[in-house]
Amino acid sequence: MLLRFISAASLAVAVIANSAAARAEYPERPISYILHVSPGGATDIMARKLATLLEKSLGVPLPVENKAGGRGAAQLADLKKAKPDGYTIASVTSTHIGAFNQTLKQYNVDSFDWIARLVNEPYLVVVRNDSKLKTMKDLVDTANAKPGSVVMAGFVRGSGGHFAWEIMAKAANLDSGKVRWVPFDSVGDAVTSVLGGHSEVAIAYVDLVKNHVTAGNMRVIGVMADERVPQLPDAPTLAEQGYKADTSWQQMRGVIGPKGMPDEIKEKLANAIKQALEAPDMKTYINESSLVPAFLGPKEFTEYAKQQDALTKQWMQILSLER
Incomplete structure (x- = not known):
């Protein structure tokens, strides 16, 4: 044994x-x-x-x-x-x-x-450079005046970017349902949609839009961060525009x-x-x-x-x- x-x-x-x-x-x-x-x-x-x-x-x-x-x-x-x-x-x-x-x-x-x-x-709100939306206030006012007229491109519903938009909308006292969310298989596809004029706004990231912004094809109208990002010094934060969103959501x-x-x-x-x-x-x-x-x-x-x-x-x- x-x-x-x-x-x-x-x-x-x-x-x-x-x-x-x-x-x-x-x-x-x-x-x-x-x-x-x-x-x-x-x-x-x-x-x-x-x-x-x-x-x-x-x-x-x-x-x-x-x-x-x-x-x-x-x-x-x-x-x-x-x-x-x-x-x-x-x-x-x-x-x-x-x-x-x-x-x-x-x-x-x-x-x-x-x-x-x-x-x-951080999440960014971007538009094509020729968009009539120059600021976050423009986006909010347009959505309130004509619900559904603003088309926002992003990753699928329930994604981190989608929740970021909901947080932004809440900070702006805007019913997010007044902005038509269009889901894509990637954030890159969402940016392409804005560049092509199929969507007016996108929730994106710096590395996907920086070159387009530098080339004058896109504009960032809001950054969900405590400070401006160094690579896009002209892009204002949401707080600078009076919207106190929870920037801990990244x-x-x-x-x-x-x-x-x-x-x-x-x-x-x-x-x-x-x-x-x-x-x-x-x-x-x-x-x-x-x-x-x-x-x-x-x-x-x-x-x-x-x-x-x-x-x-x-x-x-x-x-x-x-x-």
């Missing part, structure tokens, strides 16, 4: 040791990086820059796959069925948390492993994985991501895009996601009471 016990114990130790050794060798093959947006948007651009840096530090390819549509439904379906072995990761933003509470109720913040938060970023970008990933692998990925975010090229990109460095590791990111989930639920209750 004693010999059998010793043999079983030795086998268990060997299995654990072999498993630990295998994880220590991670990664040994390509890591799929699945995005919820179409190519060209803000999330897509940063993800590809991150993937390039991670390929160098991890020593394996990180092919980026765009699975747009359904507010992340296609992306999350692939992620959910993937093995939690660290060879499939995915993009995540505040929009996902909104979708968990609306159209994707089959998921919640506990359905996935939260690996690392990358950055936060878009978040991060990385998640299938539920049940080994802690060692999550930590290795998070450390590699942190190193990538500190690379000179990435720091330059983050600065030029007016993104806010906001790295969080697995434990802290999980706690943050749960806090954002609670805040999202609060806003959903507010909106349901008002509609």
Whole structure:
């Protein structure tokens, strides 16, 4: 009996040791990086820059796959069925948390492993340069005078950008339903809609509109931040225009994985991501895009996601009471 016990114990130790050794060798093959947006948007651009840096530090390819549509439904379906072995990761933003509470109720913040938060970023209200809307007051007055006449482009309903607009509208004492919200598969598509004259206004980010503003094709009429962004010094904040919106609501970008990933692998990925975010090229990109460095590791990111989930639920209750 004693010999059998010793043999079983030795086998268990060997299995654990072999498993630990295998994880220590991670990664040994390509890591799929699945995005919820179409190519060209803000999330897509940063993800590809991150993937390039991670390929160098991890020593394996990180092919980026765009699975747009359904507010992340296609992306999350692939992620959910993937093995939690660290060879499939995915993009995540505040929009996902909104979708968990609306159209994707089959998921919640506990359905996935939260690996690392990358950055936060302020929301902008942009129009084409020839728009009659010169200020946020123009937008509010036009919407009140002719409900439905202002068409606003953004990511899908319930996304972080959509909630940002609701927060802005509340600060302006405007019934947000007086502005017609048109959802797109990416914020980049929303910006394109404004440039093409199909929508008058868009909720966007600095890196997607900066070049258009510099070229004189677009104008920022409001920034949801405490201070003006350095890259767009002429763009006024909402507060400067008399609208005291909650600027703590920011878009978040991060990385998640299938539920049940080994802690060692999550930590290795998070450390590699942190190193990538500190690379000179990435720091330059983050600065030029007016993104806010906001790295969080697995434990802290999980706690943050749960806090954002609670805040999202609060806003959903507010909106349901008002509609």
